[in-house]
Amino acid sequence: MYADAQRAPTSPRLPGRLPLTAVLLWLCALAASAAPWLMTLDPLAVVSVFWSYDGSNYTSVLAHFSWAPRVSIALLIGCGLGLAGAVTQQVLSNPLASPTTLGVEAGGQFGVTVATLFAPALLAFSQDLVAVAGGLLAIGMVIALTWRLGFSPVTVILAGLVITFFMGALNMGFMLLKGEWLGNLFIWGAGSLVQNSWQPFMDLWPRILVLGAALILLMRPLQLLQLGQASASSLGARVGLLRALALVLVVLMSATVVSRVGVVAFVGLAAPVLARLLGARTLKQRLLWSTLLGGGLLLLADTLAHWASTWGDGSLVPTGTTTALIGGPIILLALQGFKNTHHMPGQDANPGAFLPKRRSPLIIGSVLLVLLLATFLVSMGWSPGLQQWSWTPVADWSEAWVWRGPRLLAAILAGVCLGLAGCLIQRMTGNVMASPELLGISGGAALVMVLIVLTGTEIGRVGQLAAATLGAAGALGLLILLARRHRFAGNQLLLGGLALYVFMDSGLRLVMASGGTVAAKLLNWMYGATWLVSETEALGLLALTLVICAGLLATLRPLTLLALGDTSASSLGLPVGRARLGLLLLAAVLTAAATVVIGPLSFVGLIAPHLARVLGQQTVGRQMLVSALAGGLLLALADYLARTLIFPSQLPAGLLAALVGGIYFLWGLSRHGRG
Incomplete structure (x- = not known):
């Protein structure tokens, strides 16, 4: 009995509803996406269009070069953003942090907009470079503004939201002044996964894979952050460097996605939040299931966008719209259990205020x-x-x-x-x-x-x-x-x-x-x-x-x-x-x-x-x-x-x-x- 009492505690059991939800989400998203093609192709042919096609069948050619790469890139990007969101929340100890709420995606779009107007040669050299620069600018501003408050959850979210507002206003000002040059750019910026070849996927998957592997390698050091900054430092962790490295990787992941397909909003927030709501407790569980849920959520959102475009008057419905509509209710669910809305443990809830000299209201x-x-x-x-x-x-x-x-x-x-x-x-x-x-x-x-x-x-x-x-x-x-x-x-x-x-x-x-x-x-x-x-x-x-x-x-x-x-x-x-x-x-x-x-x-x-x-x-x-x-x-x-x-x-x-x-x-x- 004494030996049993001294046995090391086991990690929390994984609730069965979490893998079940992930499996159902993927199956529903894949089935909904493939449904229109099953009307003209048999199931085996639908599966085979991911690696080959029948040149004599136009539907097979169209599915191979349009539908299959769109499904693949949705799953790839969704998994990458889900992982990036989970890492962001761990680094900032903030269950509402994500590349979107920290302004990274808006910053990436701002970088592409500025480069389009003033330095188009940079876009020809590398569209990823300008997007990453804009994302680093946005998250750097958030960190600089909230550092003294210990990354207080509400303060971080408000700073990121206002930076998103601010950069969005700048983008809109450029559009109103130079609309003839930026019209197509803002159609792209709304977030579209429409594909006509496998080339974008082939360009993107090595980047996502390398950045994802780098984020996973940080898992063990990131676990120390759960102990608090003082305890992590006493165990030899260089907290500041670790946070900076993780956030740079998050920016690289998010900005790379933005530069390719525009802003597919809130996948990086919705997936980790949903994983927490379904019972993911350890960091390993959150990283794994946020990644899988992110892929399923983005594919489902993209399928809904495609359906809406087809059933409507033919106008493009951006994937960014449907991801926001799916992410909104998940945020509402998260808010109901979000208790620490004022400040992080150990932080002063009421920073000193500036009290100027009283003056006559008449004057x-x-x-x-x-x-x-x-x-x-x-x-x-x-x-x-x-x-x-x-x-x-x-x-x-x-x-x-x-x-x-x-x-x-x-x-x-x-x-x-x-x-x-x-x-x-x-x-x-x-x-x-x-x-x-x-x-x-x-x-x-x-x-x-x-x-x-x-x-x-x-x-x-x-x-x-x-x-x-x-x-x-x-x-x-x-x-x-x-x-x-x-x-x-x-x-x-x-x-x-x-x-x-x-x-x-x-x-x-x-x-x-x-x-x-x-x-x-x-x-x-x-x-x-x-x-x-x-x-x-x-x-x-x-x-x-x-x-x-x-x-x-x-x-x-x-x-x-x-x-x-x-x-x-x-x-x-x-x-x-x-x-x-x-x-x-x-x-x-x-x-x-x-x-x-x-x-x-x-x-x-x-x-x-x-x-x-x-x-x-x-x-x-x-x-x-x-x-x-x-x-x-x-x-x-x-x-x-x-x-x-x-x-x-x-x-x-x-x-x-x-x-x-x-x-x-x-x-x-x-x-x-x-x-």
Whole structure:
């Protein structure tokens, strides 16, 4: 008995559902992919097309050079990304880390876009090289920003998401300016596994195999990271070097895939998460089953994309769209069991904050009002013409108002709404890095607009605005269901917003691949093209904003008490759950009102409350007032610059705001981490 007690513990048993699910996934994916070919070829011929074909049978030739390499490359890439995702999660001790959420795939696409425009010779030399450079840039930024916080899960995900937003905005800016050169590039970037020969597979498999073997060789050293950095170092592991080496291999794997087939989103996240949910406990189990599940998931997603393209009007449905739609629910399942949403063990949960000197809200508000008025006057009067810049006389402003007034008024009001919504959310969650854009509410409105355009439904501008509002409300409802069990805690809301972003991203990629003038108009709206706004819409937004502002007085007490903590707020008579729900509803209405005007990807909701804090406004009421004025001023400037910078062409105002806001977010995150 004593000997039995001293026996070394065995590794956790592998649940039977894990291999069963993997086998069923592969069988279903292979059967669904082969089903159309079984109608014209016998089963043995379908299997044999992977290595030979019947030259007298056109169907056999087509299957050999089109279907078989597509299945093979889907399995190869899926396995590679699944393995890369599992290694990333082990290195960062973060169950939501992946090449996608860390911005690696967006960085790879950014590298290819920049090389296409400015250094096409590099693409001729090696398309992998530029993609790897972009991926290294993205993950390097994430590591630099989150190093001081010990790779806190929420901080890493937020940094990676914002870098993805930022690089996506840069890519979209290039597309809007150089669309005639980059149109096909963005069809590729949406993620397509369509093949017409075996050459891409033959080029790719040695790279995937070598990189996969290198990642597997790191398995034993990576196991030491489970003990913590101090313990691993005491056992002789060079933790920093190990992490850097593993992440470089992950970037090489992901960027190589991106350079060949575009962004097949979230396989590297969905496969390891699914392996954990099905019972993979040890690192060896996670690496093995994440690899196998990744292959099955990507083949299933690619089959669904092929079916959708065939059953539709013939338009290409990117594989990146279907992988995002499959990955989204898996992320939602993972979030329900993700407990440590604030910080890693041993890390300070509340880094020191910058507290500037208090200043009079009357003085600050007056200065912002003067600046806003000056911006309004300059925007209405000083503009470029066909030959030179000129001042429009005040007597002619009634004519100029038709072209400049509604968009300017709508931009100011959208900035006010986002400033107020951002202040509400940051106060409610206690997270100064939160913003309406990161909660997925804007994404819900955008996704409905995508569906309307893709289905060809003609409902007019008013109908589109109403549908976008319903989409925001639907996203809010889903967000409430996600966060209700956590009493609407701040970081759970942010991670729920990440899951909603997955669905919005799939819609965006579908639009980019569909092309056409309608898609171009929709993309312009998504990045805040204020020239689409009519006078009626601007006045309607004005009325809605005034009504909401009148009701904000009721939020001052709840927001003040929530800052004391749930226990103290409850003891003072505040129903915490219901208060957070009411504040979230109000923030959602403000966000939806702004989204239908300025698009979903602006960061004004983040910047405006920060500016109010920097300007010395600490109390709730003062910060809300200054946030509203600052938001209006920011978007008024963005609208004016968007109209004049590249005249006679125009940029979407929301795109400029997103670029500036992304830079500000990353700067603020690095400052936040200094403690």
